[in-house]
Amino acid sequence: MKHPITLKEIAKELGISISTVSKSLKNYSEISQETRDKVQAFAKLYNYQPNNIALSLKNRKSFAIGVIIPEVVHHFFASVIKGIETVAISKGYTIIIGVSNEHLDKEKASIKTLSSGTVDGFIISLSEETLHNQDYSHLNVISNYNIPMVMFDRVTEQIECDKVIIDDKPVSFNAVQHLINTGHSKIAFVTTEDYLSVGKLRTDGYYEALQSNNITIDEHLVTKIHDQSELETKVKKLITMNTFDAIVAVNETYAATCIKILEKHNIKSPDDVSIISLSNGLISLYTSPSISAVNQNGYLMGQKSAELLINRIESKESLPVTTEIVPTELILRDSVKNRN
Amino acid sequence: MKHPITLKEIAKELGISISTVSKSLKNYSEISQETRDKVQAFAKLYNYQPNNIALSLKNRKSFAIGVIIPEVVHHFFASVIKGIETVAISKGYTIIIGVSNEHLDKEKASIKTLSSGTVDGFIISLSEETLHNQDYSHLNVISNYNIPMVMFDRVTEQIECDKVIIDDKPVSFNAVQHLINTGHSKIAFVTTEDYLSVGKLRTDGYYEALQSNNITIDEHLVTKIHDQSELETKVKKLITMNTFDAIVAVNETYAATCIKILEKHNIKSPDDVSIISLSNGLISLYTSPSISAVNQNGYLMGQKSAELLINRIESKESLPVTTEIVPTELILRDSVKNRN
DNA sequence: TTGAAAGCGCTAACAG
DNA sequence: CTGTTAGCGCTTTCAA
Numbered sequence: 130m131k132h133p134i135t136l137k138e139i140a141k142e143l144g145i146s147i148s149t150v151s152k153s154l155k156n157y158s159e160i161s162q163e164t165r166d167k168v169q170a171f172a173k174l175y176n177y178q179p180n181n182i183a184l185s186l187k188n189r190k191s192f193a194i195g196v197i198i199p200e201v202v203h204h205f206f207a208s209v210i211k212g213i214e215t216v217a218i219s220k221g222y223t224i225i226i227g228v229s230n231e232h233l234d235k236e237k238a239s240i241k242t243l244s245s246g247t248v249d250g251f252i253i254s255l256s257e258e259t260l261h262n263q264d265y266s267h268l269n270v271i272s273n274y275n276i277p278m279v280m281f282d283r284v285t286e287q288i289e290c291d292k293v294i295i296d297d298k299p300v301s302f303n304a305v306q307h308l309i310n311t312g313h314s315k316i317a318f319v320t321t322e323d324y325l326s327v328g329k330l331r332t333d334g335y336y337e338a339l340q341s342n343n344i345t346i347d348e349h350l351v352t353k354i355h356d357q358s359e360l361e362t363k364v365k366k367l368i369t370m371n372t373f374d375a376i377v378a379v380n381e382t383y384a385a386t387c388i389k390i391l392e393k394h395n396i397k398s399p400d401d402v403s404i405i406s407l408s409n410g411l412i413s414l415y416t417s418p419s420i421s422a423v424n425q426n427g428y429l430m431g432q433k434s435a436e437l438l439i440n441r442i443e444s445k446e447s448l449p450v451t452t453e454i455v456p457t458e459l460i461l462r463d464s465v466k467n468r469n
Numbered sequence: 470m471k472h473p474i475t476l477k478e479i480a481k482e483l484g485i486s487i488s489t490v491s492k493s494l495k496n497y498s499e500i501s502q503e504t505r506d507k508v509q510a511f512a513k514l515y516n517y518q519p520n521n522i523a524l525s526l527k528n529r530k531s532f533a534i535g536v537i538i539p540e541v542v543h544h545f546f547a548s549v550i551k552g553i554e555t556v557a558i559s560k561g562y563t564i565i566i567g568v569s570n571e572h573l574d575k576e577k578a579s580i581k582t583l584s585s586g587t588v589d590g591f592i593i594s595l596s597e598e599t600l601h602n603q604d605y606s607h608l609n610v611i612s613n614y615n616i617p618m619v620m621f622d623r624v625t626e627q628i629e630c631d632k633v634i635i636d637d638k639p640v641s642f643n644a645v646q647h648l649i650n651t652g653h654s655k656i657a658f659v660t661t662e663d664y665l666s667v668g669k670l671r672t673d674g675y676y677e678a679l680q681s682n683n684i685t686i687d688e689h690l691v692t693k694i695h696d697q698s699e700l701e702t703k704v705k706k707l708i709t710m711n712t713f714d715a716i717v718a719v720n721e722t723y724a725a726t727c728i729k730i731l732e733k734h735n736i737k738s739p740d741d742v743s744i745i746s747l748s749n750g751l752i753s754l755y756t757s758p759s760i761s762a763v764n765q766n767g768y769l770m771g772q773k774s775a776e777l778l779i780n781r782i783e784s785k786e787s788l789p790v791t792t793e794i795v796p797t798e799l800i801l802r803d804s805v806k807n808r809n
Numbered sequence: 810t811t812g813a814a815a816g817c818g819c820t821a822a823c824a825g
Numbered sequence: 826c827t828g829t830t831a832g833c834g835c836t837t838t839c840a841a
Contacts, residue, residue: 183818415725523834
């Protein structure tokens with residue numbers, strides 16, 4: 130056989146009309162039991178599967194959701210995809226992935242190709258460039274067409290839609306507080322530039338935790354990384370130019386890199402310097418010492434995002450816009466020493 | 470506006486026929502320049518985008534490819550996705566992801582939903598369960614319908630289709646040879662069960678390397694892990710019951726776990742025991758010592774797979790089936806000590 | 810130079 | 826109980 134069998138072919142084969150076939154397969158009671166049986170048996174025999182594209186066109190519904198993310202080779206985003214996939218499948222949806230690679234034009238392109246009929250809605254995490262340039266025109270197009278959309282993690286207030294985020298300020302606040310509680314006072318901070326929504330908030334949390342504990346802020350202890358390539362040199366500089374008893378790193382590669390560099394300088398962790406990471410993944414488990422890290426449940430965020438989106442897609446009334454905050458937890462491992 | 474504008478609406482608005490609009494937008498010379506200009510301007514103004522679903526139905530071509538993988542939260546598979554995505558996008562295709570979670574029924578379900586019109590072809594890596602049960606019926610359906618398909622990494626000879634693999638036997642052979650060259654003779658092997666095609670071949674490579682160097686095989690040094698949960702206990706047993714100067718681990722989590730357990734037993738790596746991993750990811754970089762690992766270029770495999778698939782989709786003649794072997798490389802880091 | 814009509818596969822209102 | 830028809834959005838052949 131060359132292609133999946135169609136209603137038309139079944140109808141012709143059985144010498145009845147297409148609509149009778151269609152109704153029989155849906156077991157409409159208006160069709161005689163005899164005909165229904167005959168058609169169903171035949172369809173089963175030939176492995177009939179309704180053509181999804183035709184259904185989509187007819188119903189103006191694709192049962193597909195577009196997922197636009199900055200990166201796939203990334204523990205957090207991969208977890209989100211998995212979360213989305215799980216609930217999507219369970220509700221009969223399929224997921225189409227677009228990777229922006231942190232670039233605005235790729236983000237725009239993905240949205241453009243997917244928005245004309247291909248998907249019923251979008252789940253998006255904005256690229257760095259998008260946030261940096263603050264260009265949200267492509268997202269406005271989505272809302273103009275009333276295509277349901279939810280944004281997660283990398284969001285913007287400029288666009289009104291459902292959002293799923295973690296509360297970034299408490300993330301770093303609590304991490305810093307934990308270090309203070311365990312007897313640290315000179316706490317360095319290695320982070321990204323502030324234009325990432327997450328970066329800004331986490332920096333704020335760091336400052337606030339220090340202030341509320343009456344610890345003087347030392348700007349020399351704050352290192353902002355533009356670009357992965359400058360990570361090593363900047364951390365080296367931090368280490369050689371300053372003294373501190375703990376480092377808060379904005380993510381686990383930064384944290385793990387700090388460990389490596391400290392090791393090279395014969396600084397023992399956690400004995401000399403404690404380390405805490407504001408994101409959690411596989412790496413933190415296997416470094417020496419393993420890294421205490423704030424776990425941002427990507428899987429849960431994916432699930433929540435998918436639930437919000439599908440609810441909106443399937444709801445007849447227009448729902449109010451909501452923002453869900455997914456809790457984080459500090460996973461204690463071996464990189465923080467109690468100095469009290 | 471409520472939804473993307475359609476040809477019909479443009480036609481009505483401009484008081485001309487739908488087909489004239491269609492032709493004008495495609496700049497057919499049979500339409501007067503004047504009409505073309507008018508239509509194009511109007512379309513631009515209203516941001517006309519042809520409806521993909523309608524095009525798919527009309528052309529019986531979706532410009533979508535289905536990617537079925539065992540897992541997303543996984544460095545290798547995520548890299549493959551990225552590779553696929555890159556070439557897919559560049560050729561105008563979109564990718565739909567199905568995650569089997571290593572289960573046969575989810576693999577079947579994904580294929581079933583996608584195969585009736587939704588995608589033009591599949592890129593698949595088989596689930597553990599599929600390989601274990603040797604149930605390939607769902608894949609036969611694909612070939613019966615002549616839907617192009619390429620399998621990568623986790624493949625089976627039972628199905629005839631394009632394949633992209635690494636040559637697993639040399640992978641372990643060369644790794645073991647490297648250990649032998651650097652003066653190791655008692656080499657342990659920590660791997661998965663053999664029913665994974667990769668597992669079997671890698672085990673063979675291990676044996677062959679030892680044999681060709683006239684090293685007696687000691688079955689006690691070979692540990693096979695059924696299930697992630699028994700990893701720790703089995704490795705502990707290996708360590709306490711035997712002596713060896715090197716470990717070959719089938720993947721980097723196994724390798725990193727070995728390091729952790731050796732550390733607990735106060736066995737220094739690489740001084741006492743060298744370690745080599747047969748897969749490479751982010752973890753290997755950040756362990757102490759960093760792990761020498763065989764890099765299986767998932768990104769390249771993804772690219773190759775997508776190229777093969779799209780070639781086949783777009784080729785008019787029926788191409789011969791090919792198998793591409795993607796080269797691997799041993800990345801030397803700090804976990805192997807030269808004992809010569 | 811333009812438009813009518815058929816058709817991709819399916820559904821459903823309506824007629825018989 | 827069954828079939829005809831229109832229509833989802835688009836392309837393309839053929840007729841005007």
